[in-house]
Amino acid sequence: MSAAATAFSQSFFHGTRANLRPGGMITVGYQSNFAGTPLSWVYFAGTMDAAIWGAELAAGEGPERIYVVEPTGAWFDDPNVTDKRFAGNPTLSYRSRDPLRIIGEVVNWQGHSAEQIREMKNGIARLMQEGKNVIID
Template sequence: MNAADETGPFFHGTKADLQIGDLLTAGRTSNYRPSIVMNHIYFTALRDPAGLAAELAAGDGEPRVYEVEPTGPFEDDPNVTDKKFPGNPTRSYRSTAPLRIVREVTDWPRLTPEALADWKRRIAAIEESGGEIIN
Protein backbone atom coordinates (compact mmCIF):
# COMPACT_ATOMS: atom_id res chain seq x y z
CA MET A 1 0.00 0.00 0.00
CA ASN A 2 1.22 3.54 -0.65
CA ALA A 3 0.14 7.00 0.44
CA ALA A 4 -2.21 7.40 -2.53
CA ASP A 5 -4.16 4.30 -1.41
CA GLU A 6 -4.02 4.75 2.37
CA THR A 7 -7.16 5.62 4.31
CA GLY A 8 -6.00 4.96 7.89
CA PRO A 9 -6.61 5.01 10.74
CA PHE A 10 -3.24 6.64 11.46
CA PHE A 11 -1.07 6.66 14.57
CA HIS A 12 1.77 8.73 16.03
CA GLY A 13 4.00 7.81 18.96
CA THR A 14 5.43 10.46 21.29
CA LYS A 15 6.15 11.28 24.91
CA ALA A 16 4.05 14.44 24.74
CA ASP A 17 0.86 14.57 26.82
CA LEU A 18 -1.69 15.80 24.29
CA GLN A 19 -5.43 16.41 24.14
CA ILE A 20 -8.03 15.60 21.50
CA GLY A 21 -7.90 18.32 18.84
CA ASP A 22 -4.25 19.28 19.51
CA LEU A 23 -2.04 19.59 16.44
CA LEU A 24 1.32 17.90 15.93
CA THR A 25 3.61 19.86 13.61
CA ALA A 26 6.91 19.44 11.81
CA GLY A 27 9.99 21.23 13.11
CA ARG A 28 10.98 18.94 15.98
CA THR A 29 14.26 17.09 16.34
CA SER A 30 14.52 13.57 14.97
CA ASN A 31 14.17 10.68 17.43
CA TYR A 32 16.84 8.88 15.43
CA ARG A 33 19.24 11.76 14.79
CA PRO A 34 18.72 14.40 17.51
CA SER A 35 21.05 16.77 15.66
CA ILE A 36 18.49 17.09 12.82
CA VAL A 37 15.32 19.22 12.90
CA MET A 38 12.70 17.43 10.83
CA ASN A 39 10.83 19.15 8.01
CA HIS A 40 7.95 16.65 8.27
CA ILE A 41 5.73 15.04 10.90
CA TYR A 42 5.79 11.24 10.71
CA PHE A 43 3.00 8.73 11.30
CA THR A 44 1.95 5.20 10.46
CA ALA A 45 -1.19 3.24 9.69
CA LEU A 46 0.02 0.52 12.10
CA ARG A 47 -0.41 0.87 15.86
CA ASP A 48 2.62 -1.16 16.96
CA PRO A 49 5.27 0.86 15.06
CA ALA A 50 3.76 4.00 16.60
CA GLY A 51 4.33 2.36 19.98
CA LEU A 52 7.98 1.78 19.10
CA ALA A 53 8.30 5.44 18.10
CA ALA A 54 6.71 6.44 21.42
CA GLU A 55 9.20 4.33 23.37
CA LEU A 56 12.12 5.88 21.46
CA ALA A 57 10.86 9.46 21.49
CA ALA A 58 12.99 12.09 23.19
CA GLY A 59 11.94 13.40 26.57
CA ASP A 60 11.11 12.14 30.01
CA GLY A 61 7.35 11.78 29.63
CA GLU A 62 5.39 8.57 29.48
CA PRO A 63 5.36 6.99 25.98
CA ARG A 64 1.98 7.57 24.33
CA VAL A 65 0.32 6.52 21.10
CA TYR A 66 -2.32 8.72 19.52
CA GLU A 67 -4.68 8.13 16.67
CA VAL A 68 -4.17 11.11 14.38
CA GLU A 69 -5.79 12.67 11.35
CA PRO A 70 -3.68 14.30 8.64
CA THR A 71 -4.82 17.86 7.88
CA GLY A 72 -3.13 17.97 4.50
CA PRO A 73 -1.43 15.85 1.87
CA PHE A 74 1.07 13.17 2.89
CA GLU A 75 3.56 10.87 1.21
CA ASP A 76 5.33 7.58 1.85
CA ASP A 77 8.22 7.95 4.33
CA PRO A 78 11.27 7.74 2.05
CA ASN A 79 13.46 6.70 5.00
CA VAL A 80 11.88 3.24 4.89
CA THR A 81 9.97 3.04 1.60
CA ASP A 82 12.04 1.44 -1.16
CA LYS A 83 15.22 2.38 0.71
CA LYS A 84 15.12 -0.22 3.47
CA PHE A 85 11.96 -2.16 2.57
CA PRO A 86 10.42 -2.79 -0.87
CA GLY A 87 7.10 -0.96 -1.13
CA ASN A 88 5.81 0.36 2.19
CA PRO A 89 5.19 -2.66 4.48
CA THR A 90 5.53 -0.44 7.57
CA ARG A 91 2.79 1.81 6.18
CA SER A 92 4.85 4.81 7.29
CA TYR A 93 4.07 8.31 6.03
CA ARG A 94 5.11 11.90 6.47
CA SER A 95 3.56 15.32 5.94
CA THR A 96 4.48 18.98 6.19
CA ALA A 97 0.87 19.64 7.30
CA PRO A 98 -0.11 19.12 10.95
CA LEU A 99 -1.68 15.97 12.35
CA ARG A 100 -4.77 16.40 14.55
CA ILE A 101 -5.09 14.24 17.68
CA VAL A 102 -8.24 12.08 17.47
CA ARG A 103 -7.78 9.97 20.62
CA GLU A 104 -5.17 8.31 22.80
CA VAL A 105 -4.58 4.61 22.14
CA THR A 106 -3.80 2.59 25.25
CA ASP A 107 -3.71 -1.00 23.99
CA TRP A 108 -0.30 -1.13 22.33
CA PRO A 109 2.51 -3.54 23.26
CA ARG A 110 5.37 -2.11 25.32
CA LEU A 111 9.00 -3.06 24.75
CA THR A 112 10.85 -5.05 27.36
CA PRO A 113 13.66 -3.11 29.05
CA GLU A 114 16.15 -5.26 27.12
CA ALA A 115 14.51 -4.58 23.75
CA LEU A 116 14.33 -0.84 24.49
CA ALA A 117 18.03 -0.79 25.43
CA ASP A 118 18.86 -2.63 22.19
CA TRP A 119 16.92 -0.11 20.11
CA LYS A 120 18.63 2.79 21.88
CA ARG A 121 22.04 1.24 21.13
CA ARG A 122 21.08 0.90 17.46
CA ILE A 123 19.96 4.53 17.29
CA ALA A 124 23.14 5.73 19.00
CA ALA A 125 25.15 3.83 16.38
CA ILE A 126 23.17 5.55 13.59
CA GLU A 127 23.86 8.96 15.17
CA GLU A 128 27.58 8.19 15.61
CA SER A 129 27.98 6.93 12.05
CA GLY A 130 26.18 9.94 10.59
CA GLY A 131 23.61 7.60 9.02
CA GLU A 132 21.48 9.32 6.43
CA ILE A 133 17.98 10.58 7.16
CA ILE A 134 15.97 11.86 4.22
CA ASN A 135 14.56 15.12 5.54
Protein backbone atom coordinates in the same frame (compact mmCIF):
# COMPACT_ATOMS: atom_id res chain seq x y z
CA MET B 1 -23.76 -3.77 -1.56
CA SER B 2 -25.68 -5.23 1.38
CA ALA B 3 -26.89 -3.23 4.35
CA ALA B 4 -24.28 -5.04 6.46
CA ALA B 5 -21.35 -3.79 4.34
CA THR B 6 -19.33 -0.89 5.74
CA ALA B 7 -16.68 1.35 4.28
CA PHE B 8 -13.06 0.53 5.12
CA SER B 9 -11.29 3.18 7.17
CA GLN B 10 -7.53 3.31 7.76
CA SER B 11 -6.38 4.44 11.19
CA PHE B 12 -3.13 6.35 11.60
CA PHE B 13 -0.96 6.64 14.70
CA HIS B 14 1.80 8.88 16.08
CA GLY B 15 4.08 7.71 18.91
CA THR B 16 5.65 10.31 21.18
CA ARG B 17 6.22 11.40 24.78
CA ALA B 18 4.41 14.70 24.27
CA ASN B 19 1.28 15.29 26.33
CA LEU B 20 -1.29 16.31 23.71
CA ARG B 21 -5.08 16.57 23.56
CA PRO B 22 -7.72 15.44 21.08
CA GLY B 23 -8.47 18.25 18.63
CA GLY B 24 -4.90 19.53 18.84
CA MET B 25 -2.47 19.52 15.96
CA ILE B 26 0.96 17.97 15.53
CA THR B 27 2.93 20.33 13.31
CA VAL B 28 6.32 20.45 11.60
CA GLY B 29 9.33 22.03 13.29
CA TYR B 30 9.83 19.71 16.24
CA GLN B 31 13.11 17.96 16.98
CA SER B 32 13.70 14.51 15.56
CA ASN B 33 14.13 11.63 18.00
CA PHE B 34 16.91 10.28 15.80
CA ALA B 35 18.87 13.23 14.41
CA GLY B 36 18.27 15.90 17.07
CA THR B 37 17.31 18.59 14.57
CA PRO B 38 13.95 20.23 13.83
CA LEU B 39 12.14 18.53 10.96
CA SER B 40 10.07 19.95 8.14
CA TRP B 41 7.76 16.90 8.12
CA VAL B 42 5.42 15.25 10.61
CA TYR B 43 5.60 11.47 10.77
CA PHE B 44 2.89 8.87 11.36
CA ALA B 45 2.14 5.22 10.68
CA GLY B 46 -0.71 2.92 9.80
CA THR B 47 0.52 0.17 12.14
CA MET B 48 0.54 0.17 15.91
CA ASP B 49 3.97 -1.49 15.97
CA ALA B 50 5.59 1.44 14.16
CA ALA B 51 3.84 3.91 16.48
CA ILE B 52 4.93 1.91 19.53
CA TRP B 53 8.55 2.16 18.37
CA GLY B 54 8.07 5.90 17.90
CA ALA B 55 6.81 6.24 21.48
CA GLU B 56 9.49 3.98 22.97
CA LEU B 57 12.33 5.76 21.18
CA ALA B 58 10.99 9.29 21.68
CA ALA B 59 13.25 11.75 23.47
CA GLY B 60 12.15 13.16 26.78
CA GLU B 61 11.09 12.05 30.21
CA GLY B 62 7.30 11.90 29.97
CA PRO B 63 5.24 8.75 29.56
CA GLU B 64 5.16 7.06 26.18
CA ARG B 65 1.98 7.93 24.29
CA ILE B 66 0.30 6.87 21.08
CA TYR B 67 -2.21 9.15 19.41
CA VAL B 68 -4.72 8.34 16.71
CA VAL B 69 -4.19 11.05 14.10
CA GLU B 70 -5.73 12.29 10.88
CA PRO B 71 -3.60 13.90 8.15
CA THR B 72 -4.97 17.32 7.15
CA GLY B 73 -3.19 17.48 3.79
CA ALA B 74 -1.14 15.45 1.34
CA TRP B 75 1.01 12.63 2.73
CA PHE B 76 3.70 10.41 1.30
CA ASP B 77 5.65 7.23 2.07
CA ASP B 78 8.42 7.94 4.58
CA PRO B 79 11.67 7.43 2.62
CA ASN B 80 13.61 7.03 5.88
CA VAL B 81 11.87 3.70 6.38
CA THR B 82 10.68 2.57 2.96
CA ASP B 83 13.85 3.29 0.99
CA LYS B 84 16.35 2.32 3.70
CA ARG B 85 14.88 -0.61 5.58
CA PHE B 86 11.57 -2.07 4.38
CA ALA B 87 10.83 -2.24 0.66
CA GLY B 88 7.12 -1.92 -0.04
CA ASN B 89 6.36 0.01 3.18
CA PRO B 90 4.98 -2.85 5.34
CA THR B 91 5.05 -0.54 8.40
CA LEU B 92 2.75 1.89 6.58
CA SER B 93 5.08 4.75 7.56
CA TYR B 94 4.21 8.17 6.17
CA ARG B 95 5.03 11.85 6.45
CA SER B 96 3.36 15.15 5.65
CA ARG B 97 4.20 18.84 5.70
CA ASP B 98 0.65 19.54 6.84
CA PRO B 99 -0.45 19.10 10.47
CA LEU B 100 -1.86 15.90 11.91
CA ARG B 101 -5.13 16.35 13.80
CA ILE B 102 -5.25 14.37 17.05
CA ILE B 103 -8.41 12.26 17.14
CA GLY B 104 -7.74 10.38 20.38
CA GLU B 105 -5.17 8.50 22.42
CA VAL B 106 -4.57 4.73 22.49
CA VAL B 107 -4.28 3.91 26.18
CA ASN B 108 -4.02 0.11 26.29
CA TRP B 109 -1.09 -1.05 24.21
CA GLN B 110 1.71 -3.55 24.70
CA GLY B 111 5.25 -2.29 24.23
CA HIS B 112 8.36 -4.16 23.14
CA SER B 113 10.53 -6.06 25.60
CA ALA B 114 13.36 -4.27 27.39
CA GLU B 115 15.82 -6.38 25.38
CA GLN B 116 14.25 -5.36 22.05
CA ILE B 117 14.33 -1.68 23.03
CA ARG B 118 17.96 -1.95 24.16
CA GLU B 119 18.92 -3.61 20.85
CA MET B 120 17.12 -0.91 18.85
CA LYS B 121 18.76 1.90 20.84
CA ASN B 122 22.17 0.23 20.43
CA GLY B 123 21.55 0.04 16.68
CA ILE B 124 20.64 3.73 16.55
CA ALA B 125 23.75 4.62 18.59
CA ARG B 126 25.88 2.59 16.18
CA LEU B 127 24.38 4.47 13.21
CA MET B 128 25.14 7.78 14.95
CA GLN B 129 28.77 6.76 15.55
CA GLU B 130 29.09 5.78 11.88
CA GLY B 131 27.43 9.03 10.73
CA LYS B 132 24.58 7.08 9.15
CA ASN B 133 21.74 8.51 11.25
CA VAL B 134 20.79 10.91 8.47
CA ILE B 135 17.11 11.78 8.18
CA ILE B 136 15.94 12.43 4.61
CA ASP B 137 14.06 15.65 5.32
